[in-house]
Amino acid sequence: MIKVSIIGATGYTGSELLRYLIPHSEVELMYLTSRSHAGTKADSYYPFLKGSIDKQFSELNQEAVFGESDVVFICLPHGHSMELSAAASEYDVKIIDLGADFRLKNIDVYEQTYNVEQAAPNLLKDFVYGLPEKYRNDIKNAKYIANPGCFVTSALLGLLPAVSDALIDEQSVIIDSKTGVSGAGRSASVDKLLTELMGNFKAYNPLAHRHIPEIEQELNSSSKNAVQVQFTPHLLPAERGIFSTIYATVKDDITEADVIDSYKSAYENEPFVHVLESGELPQMKHVAGTNSCQLSVQLDERTGRLLVLSVIDNLGKGAAGQAVQNMNIMFGLPEKSGLTTIAMMP
Numbered sequence: 613m614i615k616v617s618i619i620g621a622t623g624y625t626g627s628e629l630l631r632y633l634i635p636h637s638e639v640e641l642m643y644l645t646s647r648s649h650a651g652t653k654a655d656s657y658y659p660f661l662k663g664s665i666d667k668q669f670s671e672l673n674q675e676a677v678f679g680e681s682d683v684v685f686i687c688l689p690h691g692h693s694m695e696l697s698a699a700a701s702e703y704d705v706k707i708i709d710l711g712a713d714f715r716l717k718n719i720d721v722y723e724q725t726y727n728v729e730q731a732a733p734n735l736l737k738d739f740v741y742g743l744p745e746k747y748r749n750d751i752k753n754a755k756y757i758a759n760p761g762c763f764v765t766s767a768l769l770g771l772l773p774a775v776s777d778a779l780i781d782e783q784s785v786i787i788d789s790k791t792g793v794s795g796a797g798r799s800a801s802v803d804k805l806l807t808e809l810m811g812n813f814k815a816y817n818p819l820a821h822r823h824i825p826e827i828e829q830e831l832n833s834s835s836k837n838a839v840q841v842q843f844t845p846h847l848l849p850a851e852r853g854i855f856s857t858i859y860a861t862v863k864d865d866i867t868e869a870d871v872i873d874s875y876k877s878a879y880e881n882e883p884f885v886h887v888l889e890s891g892e893l894p895q896m897k898h899v900a901g902t903n904s905c906q907l908s909v910q911l912d913e914r915t916g917r918l919l920v921l922s923v924i925d926n927l928g929k930g931a932a933g934q935a936v937q938n939m940n941i942m943f944g945l946p947e948k949s950g951l952t953t954i955a956m957m958p
């Protein structure tokens with residue numbers, strides 16, 4: 613059994629991890645840490661876990677958590693993983709960080725984007741970017757994983773085949789994303805109230821969202837030419853889900869058959885990425901609560917633009933599901949272990 617602990621278990625990604633890890637046949641849960649609810653039973657804090665778990669949250673005791681676990685998921689706000697990972701490096705324990713502290717390889721870019729100092733620069737080279745569809749072989753041998761951002765996952769899965777196979781003008785990419793509100797975490801702010809969200813729809817952080825450098829880092833490392841993206845996120849009155857509508861101009865002579873071949877061959881052996889058939893369109897509900905990504909890929913012959921619709925659950929493939937997929941790969945388990953949930957319909 614793999615001994616697993618979660619730091620920051622009371623948040624949305626922490627509770628989503630529990631939903632995947634409790635039924636996982638190879639996992640033994642060790643410590644679930646919380647500053648604010650140490651001593652509270654997990655199924656009192658989260659009654660949806662009644663009958664599924666008999667554990668309580670505890671304060672973070674680094675010696676116990678890092679000393680007794682095989683792998684620790686860090687589910688804290690950005691900026692908190694650097695010091696913790698440095699402390700963990702004294703122990704024989706793997707780390708999967710769901711935050712952004714080790715995703716950006718360029719220290720200046722990280723510090724400008726997140727407005728904090730990179731306090732553990734020596735560990736950066738040891739963190740593998742946790743997108744299995746791109747880095748599966750590196751993940752197998754990794755000690756530390758930087759789990760990708762949620763918007764970034766939807767954008768990369770929607771664009772990597774086109775960029776790697778040089779099908780599109782690399783400067784023409786537009787990513788128009790919509791997210792459910794759980795992407796912002798569990799601590800409420802006024803703009804996340806039901807009264808502000810219901811019947812409403814709005815953009816935020818246009819031109820400057822913190823996921824832009826992460827998307828460009830990963831597209832550029834798969835491209836011969838420099839890639840630049842225009843990315844605008846929007847907030848939906850929904851609990852979870854990301855729907856990214858992606859446009860890019862195709863290069864001369866590229867046909868729809870080239871595009872479809874590229875995506876089908878990139879993902880034919882991927883357990884969680886599904887390229888839809890012609891005429892099928894993805895919906896957020898069809899991946900809700902799962903680790904799946906559904907992609908619709910079309911070429912508009914009239915405008916010469918590729919249109920990709922990429923749908924994930926921000927808490928699934930965008931966070932906890934992908935983190936469990938990475939754990940499975942790191943420990944040599946079947947990749948779908950604990951991740952076989954099917955979305956609910958209706």
Ligand SMILES: NC(=O)C1=CN([C@@H]2O[C@H](COP(=O)(O)OP(=O)(O)OC[C@H]3O[C@@H](n4cnc5c(N)ncnc54)[C@H](OP(=O)(O)O)[C@@H]3O)[C@@H](O)[C@H]2O)C=CC1
Nearest residue numbers: 620622623624625646647648687688690711795797798931
């Ligand atoms: N929500 C999403 O869809 C996604 C989130 N992520 C990333 O995952 C990480 C966790 O996100 P999420 O679960 O949504 O966040 P939440 O805000 O829901 O939970 C974070 C938890 O961390 C603890 N915490 C909060 N502030 C601090 C602090 N200053 N010091 C120590 N602990 C703190 C809190 O637990 P307590 O007070 O009990 O200690 C809280 O429950 C973030 O880095 C986020 O950006 C990544 C992809 C998607």
Ligand SMILES: CC(=O)N[C@@H](CCC(=O)OP(=O)(O)O)C(=O)O
Nearest residue numbers: 711712761762791792793795796
């Ligand atoms: C609705 C909302 O606010 N979503 C968050 C993105 C989700 C997130 O947690 O960011 P990471 O994936 O980088 O960790 C945002 O736009 O900043």
